[in-house]
Amino acid sequence: MDTANENTKAENTTFVRELAARLIFPIFMTSCLLAVYALLQIGVHEGLAVFYVLFPGALGIWLLEHALPFRKSWNQNDGDVSTDFIHMVVAQIIMPRLLKPLYLATLVSGLAYLIGERAPSLWPHDWPLIAQLFLMLLVAEFGRYWVHRWAHEIHWMWKFHAVHHSPNRLYLLNAGRFHPIEKIYFLIPEVVPFLVLGVNTETTALYFVFNGIHGLFQHSNIYLKLGMMNYIFSMTELHRWHHSKAIEQSNTNYGNNLIVWDIIFGTFFWPKEKEVGSIGLHNPEYPKDYLGQLTAPFNGDIDKPADYGDRPEYYEELALSELPLAEKKS
Numbered sequence: 097m098d099t100a101n102e103n104t105k106a107e108n109t110t111f112v113r114e115l116a117a118r119l120i121f122p123i124f125m126t127s128c129l130l131a132v133y134a135l136l137q138i139g140v141h142e143g144l145a146v147f148y149v150l151f152p153g154a155l156g157i158w159l160l161e162h163a164l165p166f167r168k169s170w171n172q173n174d175g176d177v178s179t180d181f182i183h184m185v186v187a188q189i190i191m192p193r194l195l196k197p198l199y200l201a202t203l204v205s206g207l208a209y210l211i212g213e214r215a216p217s218l219w220p221h222d223w224p225l226i227a228q229l230f231l232m233l234l235v236a237e238f239g240r241y242w243v244h245r246w247a248h249e250i251h252w253m254w255k256f257h258a259v260h261h262s263p264n265r266l267y268l269l270n271a272g273r274f275h276p277i278e279k280i281y282f283l284i285p286e287v288v289p290f291l292v293l294g295v296n297t298e299t300t301a302l303y304f305v306f307n308g309i310h311g312l313f314q315h316s317n318i319y320l321k322l323g324m325m326n327y328i329f330s331m332t333e334l335h336r337w338h339h340s341k342a343i344e345q346s347n348t349n350y351g352n353n354l355i356v357w358d359i360i361f362g363t364f365f366w367p368k369e370k371e372v373g374s375i376g377l378h379n380p381e382y383p384k385d386y387l388g389q390l391t392a393p394f395n396g397d398i399d400k401p402a403d404y405g406d407r408p409e410y411y412e413e414l415a416l417s418e419l420p421l422a423e424k425k426s
Contacts, residue, residue, distance in 0.1 A: 116164060117321040121331065125309055128153050132305045133225070133298070142297045150308045157268050157309075161317045166332075170265040170317040175384050177269065182386045184272030187279045188308075195283055219293045228299040229306065232290065233353050236303070239285025241357040244350040247278070255393040261346065262389065262399070264376040266332075266339060271311040275393060310353050326366060330355040337365050339375040341415035378404060378411050 128149050135145035165171055220228065247257035256278040263270050274282065286307075290300065313320070314335045322331050330351030338349040348365035351358050358364040376382075377399045383389055392398055404411055 113164065113319070114321065117319050118323065120160065120164070120318065121313055121320055121322060121329075122325070124153075124156065124313075125306065128305050128309050129229075129302055132301050136298055136301060142301045146301050146304050146308070149305050153305075153309050154268060154312055157312045157316055157318070161267060164319050166317050166319045167265075170267055172265075174263070174265055176263055176265075179384060179386045179389065180263075180269035180273055183274060183389075184269055186276060187274040188272040191276060191279050192283060192287075195280065195287070219290075219295050219299075221296055225298060225302065228295075229302045232295060232299055232303045233306065234356070235289050235293075236286050237351060237354045237357055239289065240282070240352045241350050241361070243282055243285060244352065245363070247282075248347050248350070253278075255397070255399070258377060258382070258399040259389045259392060261339060262377050262382050262384075263339075264374070265317070266315050266336060266375060267317045268312045268315055270315040275390065277393070307353060326355065327359065328354065328356070330358070334364075334366055336372040336375065337367075340372050341374045341376055341378060342412055343415075344412070345372070345416075373417075374415060378415065 132145050132149045135148060136142065140148070162171060220231070223231070244257075247253040256275040259275040259278070260270075260273050263273065295303075310329065310331070314330065314332055316332055318332065320332050322329065322333060325331070326333055330349060330353060334349045334351075334355060337345050340346045345365065348363050349355065349358055350363055355364060379399055379401050382399055383392055397404075401411065
């Protein structure tokens with residue numbers, strides 16, 4: 097009788113876990129978008145509305161990482177929390193606020209020079225907000241896809257992007273780990289097109305909330321199963337493969353929020369019956385402190401062991417074989 101009860105309890109636990117894995121992201125994201133929309137409707141400033149949603153949203157995702165982890169070991173501090181916190185503040189909070197006015201001033205000056213006055217708004221303001229949000233995502237994703245892909249394929253760009261791929265675990269704060277120099281050109285497709293098109297503040301606020309919540313989920317240590325939504329969103333099931341230590345796996349799934357351009361350009365990767373192995377860079381000595389990561393792109397190819405050039409096949413085979421069998425989904 098006790099065995100039957102235990103089996104029933106285990107089955108119920110599994111059912112709840114699997115159901116939660118499928119519902120958490122769509123419910124959480126919808127709630128955040130509705131919350132920022134409601135705040136805008138009562139007159140809250142765009143920047144404050146985004147903050148009021150993103151801060152508790154991040155806290156909720158952190159709690160979910162501990163309630164429903166993908167790998168328990170990824171919830172353990174790897175000496176990276178303080179570094180990721182600094183990256184988050186610099187790259188995700190300070191730099192966008194510094195660069196947006198600069199981009200705006202440059203564009204306005206350029207347009208004034210070319211046509212004598214600022215161009216009229218080209219944005220479809222009469223569309224439903226959800227349609228405007230999707231259009232904004234689609235436009236931003238095209239440019240972001242190519243900048244991200246080039247960051248993997250062009251050597252000097254990879255040296256900066258390696259900072260983002262240096263963690264040995266995935267958790268929500270990894271979303272903000274970007275070298276400041278890289279952040280300058282990564283922001284271009286997310287800011288410049290919409291300054292030119294004249295996007296309204298409501299759509300922009302929705303976009304930044306979607307982008308922020310999606311990015312935290314994308315790098316989170318939460319057991320999620322999105323099913324067919326993986327053909328729309330570039331979420332954690334896909335993005336874990338992008339952080340694989342094996343280059344043939346990590347040079348895929350470049351989408352920031354949507355996966356549509358990966359599907360179109362042939363870089364979509366989703367081995368449904370497999371689990372990603374080790375993540376990070378080949379060189380275990382890559383610096384973990386913030387200052388060390390700031391200087392890393394200027395110190396040679398330190399993302400790889402010294403003898404990588406002599407035997408790259410060995411390291412790729414090693415990365416592919418590093419499946420952490422003891423780290424199956426808890």
